[in-house]
Amino acid sequence: MTKNILFPFAVSAAIFTHATAKENQKAPDNVRAIIERAKAFGLKRYPISFWNYTNLKAHGQYMDEAEVEEWADAGFTVPQSPNYDANDPGQKAQILRLLDWARKSGMKLILCDSRCYARHSPGGQGGLISPDYVDGVRAAVEDFGSHPATFGFHVGDEPGADMKETFFACYRVQKEIAPHLHPFANLLPFFPGIETRAGTDTWTNYLDEYVRKSNADLISYDCYAQMNPGQKGWHNYYENLRLYREASLRNGVPFWNTILSVGHFRYRCPNLDEIRWQFNTTIASGAHGLLWFFYYMRSPHDNYRLSPVDEHWDRTETYDNIRRVQKSFHRHYGDLFTRIVSTRVTFYPEAWGGGEIFIPDGIVSRVLPDVENHPILIGEFTDIEGRRYVMIVNNSMTENVNVGITFPGKDVRVFSWNWSGEEYEGPAYCASGQSRDENGLTIRHWFAPGQEAVYRVESESAAHEPIPDK
Numbered sequence: 264m265t266k267n268i269l270f271p272f273a274v275s276a277a278i279f280t281h282a283t284a285k286e287n288q289k290a291p292d293n294v295r296a297i298i299e300r301a302k303a304f305g306l307k308r309y310p311i312s313f314w315n316y317t318n319l320k321a322h323g324q325y326m327d328e329a330e331v332e333e334w335a336d337a338g339f340t341v342p343q344s345p346n347y348d349a350n351d352p353g354q355k356a357q358i359l360r361l362l363d364w365a366r367k368s369g370m371k372l373i374l375c376d377s378r379c380y381a382r383h384s385p386g387g388q389g390g391l392i393s394p395d396y397v398d399g400v401r402a403a404v405e406d407f408g409s410h411p412a413t414f415g416f417h418v419g420d421e422p423g424a425d426m427k428e429t430f431f432a433c434y435r436v437q438k439e440i441a442p443h444l445h446p447f448a449n450l451l452p453f454f455p456g457i458e459t460r461a462g463t464d465t466w467t468n469y470l471d472e473y474v475r476k477s478n479a480d481l482i483s484y485d486c487y488a489q490m491n492p493g494q495k496g497w498h499n500y501y502e503n504l505r506l507y508r509e510a511s512l513r514n515g516v517p518f519w520n521t522i523l524s525v526g527h528f529r530y531r532c533p534n535l536d537e538i539r540w541q542f543n544t545t546i547a548s549g550a551h552g553l554l555w556f557f558y559y560m561r562s563p564h565d566n567y568r569l570s571p572v573d574e575h576w577d578r579t580e581t582y583d584n585i586r587r588v589q590k591s592f593h594r595h596y597g598d599l600f601t602r603i604v605s606t607r608v609t610f611y612p613e614a615w616g617g618g619e620i621f622i623p624d625g626i627v628s629r630v631l632p633d634v635e636n637h638p639i640l641i642g643e644f645t646d647i648e649g650r651r652y653v654m655i656v657n658n659s660m661t662e663n664v665n666v667g668i669t670f671p672g673k674d675v676r677v678f679s680w681n682w683s684g685e686e687y688e689g690p691a692y693c694a695s696g697q698s699r700d701e702n703g704l705t706i707r708h709w710f711a712p713g714q715e716a717v718y719r720v721e722s723e724s725a726a727h728e729p730i731p732d733k
Contacts, residue, residue, distance in 0.1 A: 287649030291732035294604045296515030298647050300480055301551050301601045304414070304445060307369060308340050308593050309600050310519065310552030313571075315343035315375065317559050319354045325576060326357065328364045335368035337571075337582065338589025341414050341552070343447075346375045349406055358407065366412035373447045376403045379416035381426065381433035381448075391432040397440070404441045415441075415480075418448035424462025434477035445480040449521070452486040452503050470510035482507055482514075485521030485556055489541065490530040501616025504548040508605055513733050517551030524555040524581055525570040532569040535584040540660045540713030542588050547642030547654040547715065549605025555585065595692070596717060597684040603644040603652050606730050610658065611639040623671070625724030626651055628703060631667035639666060643728075651725045654717045657710035664710050665695060671703040675722035691716035 290298075304310065319326065326345055334342050344361060347354045358374070365372050379400055384393030400416070407413050416437060422430035430448065437446040450473065451457060453466045463469035473479060486503045488496025504520065511518040522541040526532030533541065545553050560570040571582035609621040611630040621630055621641055630639050638658035645651055657664050670677055679691040690697055690706045693716055697706040708716050 287651075287726050288645075288730050290604075290645055290647050290649050291730055293512055293515040293732055294606075294645060294730065295647055297511065297517050297551065297604045298602060300515070301517050303480075304341075304371075304601075306340050306371060306598075306601065308598055309546075309596070310341050311339050311589060312341045312343060312373060312519075312552070312554040313339060313524070313558035314521070314554060314556045315345055315558055317561060318346040319357055320348070320351075322559070322561065323354070323357060326361060328360075331361060331364035331370075332368055335365075335370055336590075337586040338593055339370065341371050341373060342558075343373045343417065344375050346377065349376060349378065349403065355406060359410070362407065362410045362412040366410075371412050371414035373414050373417055374403070374407055375417045376407070378403045379418065379433075379437065379446075381419040381422070381430045383426070383429055391429045392436055396433065397436060400437055400440050404444070408441050408444055413444060415445035415447055418446050420449045421451045421485075423460055427462045428476075431473060431476040434479060438478045438480070447481075448477070448479065448483065450482065450484045452484050452488075452499070453506055454488075454499055466506050467510070470507070471514060474510070474514040474516055479516060481517045481519055481552070482510055483519040483521070483552075483554070485554070487523040487530050487556065490523045490526075490533060490537070492529065492531070498616050501548070501618055503616070504545065504550070505608070505616050505618055508549040508608065511549065511551070512605075512731065518549070519552035519554060520545045520548075520550045521554040521556050524585060525557055525560070525567055527565060527567040533581070533584075535587070536712035537660050538581070538584045538713075539588050539711070540656075540658075542592070543654075543656045543713050543715045544640055544658065546600055547640050547656045548608050549642065549644075551601070551604075594682060594684060595680050597680075599652075599680070599717070603646045605642060606645050606651075607641075607643040609641045611641065612636045613638070625671065625722070625726075625728035626653055626720050627655075627668060628671040629667070629669035629705070631669070631705070631707075633665040634662075637662065637664045637666070639664075645730050649726075649730065651720050651728065652718065653720060654715055655708070655710075656715045657712055660712050662712060665707055666710060667705045667707040668716070669703050669705040670718075670720055670722065670725075672722040672724045673703070675704050675720065675725070677704065677706070678719040678721070679717060686719070691718060 349355045418434050434448050489500035507518040559572045560574040563574050569579050569581050573579050609619045611621040614620045640656040640658040642654040678686050678688050693708045695707045695709050
């Protein structure tokens with residue numbers, strides 16, 4: 264019975280069909296650059312990867328076609344390969360098979376090739392790059408660079424101050440040798456005092472310098488503070504999302520965030536709600552891709568536990584939960600979030616990580632949770648044609664909520680996506696009712712922790728909402 268009242272959009276469409284066409288703003292150059300770079304990745308769906316610390320010598324028996332098919336079935340689109348020694352003919356042949364299987368499953372791979380990892384090279388080019396490194400990258404590109412399933416080569420992870428210039432230069436060399444590929448490099452997360460360790464004065468300058476000196480195709484980092492006990496790490500989590508998003512917009516390159524899939528140290532093992540929360544808050548905050556740390560346990564160490572694939576090579580509940588979230592996301596939204604760019608991120612009722620508290624604009628004018636002060640995250644987006652989108656997320660890891668969202672304007676029309684990934688006019692899949700009045704269109708939703716609703720919004724007020732150019 265309830266479903267019968269959710270979608271009176273046929274009447275709405277009839278009422279507004281003859282409304283004056285909205286003149287969308289032109290997407291600014293930085294937004295266009297991000298969309299074009301994301302398009303150049305050649306992925307048909309949102310980029311999702313995982314950190315892979317296996318190596319073919321020790322774990323090659325597990326890396327077969329069924330394993331690759333399982334990555335794809337779980338919703339991964341650009342996984343990391345195992346580490347390998349390309350001087351070993353058997354390992355080289357196995358990587359080529361992995362690439363063939365990845366292509367068959369609609370994925371690309373980030374190749375973890377030892378020849379391409381950034382390393383110090385005293386006496387080399389500019390004191391940074393030795394001929395051996397350049398030759399190694401050329402050989403790796405010769406071996407694997409023309410394969411259609413090669414995304415790029417792994418450059419390295421979290422360079423310190425002593426490695427910074429070399430790290431940036433190694434990325435640049437990879438782009439010069441193979442401009443059609445997309446090297447993957449991961450930076451440190453920001454936290455107070457990290458500037459000295461990273462060799463910079465401010466994080467803004469550090470990220471801008473990285474893009475400028477490396478000619479990077481994307482900016483990537485990792486942050487797990489959100490999985491500390493309680494909410495003590497939330498400010499750091501959202502501060503990083505804000506800083507990397509701002510750097511992405513300033514420099515016209517996408518950014519990716521690594522989120523947590525394995526309990527360790529003081530970080531808890533994420534359950535289904537926490538996996539959904541990390542996933543959707545990352546996307547609503549403007550990330551153009553994400554990774555999970557990590558996928559394979561291999562053997563027990565420290566207090567690491569419940570990775571997607573455990574020390575017995577069994578799939579855990581973490582695997583099932585990630586698969587459920589990712590498959591549902593792809594099924595609903597397809598490549599949508601590869602084609603849109605974040606324009607605004609706000610929090611209701613209180614902001615995290617130095618972000619903005621929600622104030623009404625031409626896209627969303629009211630946030631109406633059924634429980635006072637229940638936290639909601641609102642991410643606004645634009646596509647290359649200037650059409651406007653919004654993603655609403657329940658910003659609680661533990662509590663359900665029913666929340667109304669008001670889209671202002673008598674002329675407002677909203678569009679969402681069905682279970683087949685088709686856009687339609689009307690409320691999102693999780694809507695529980697809607698009404699129109701002088702405030703505009705209000706749609707209520709039932710949200711589990713971290714659950715989302717996504718809309719494209721058409722109205723005069725949405726069309727005239729400014730698109731930031733940095």
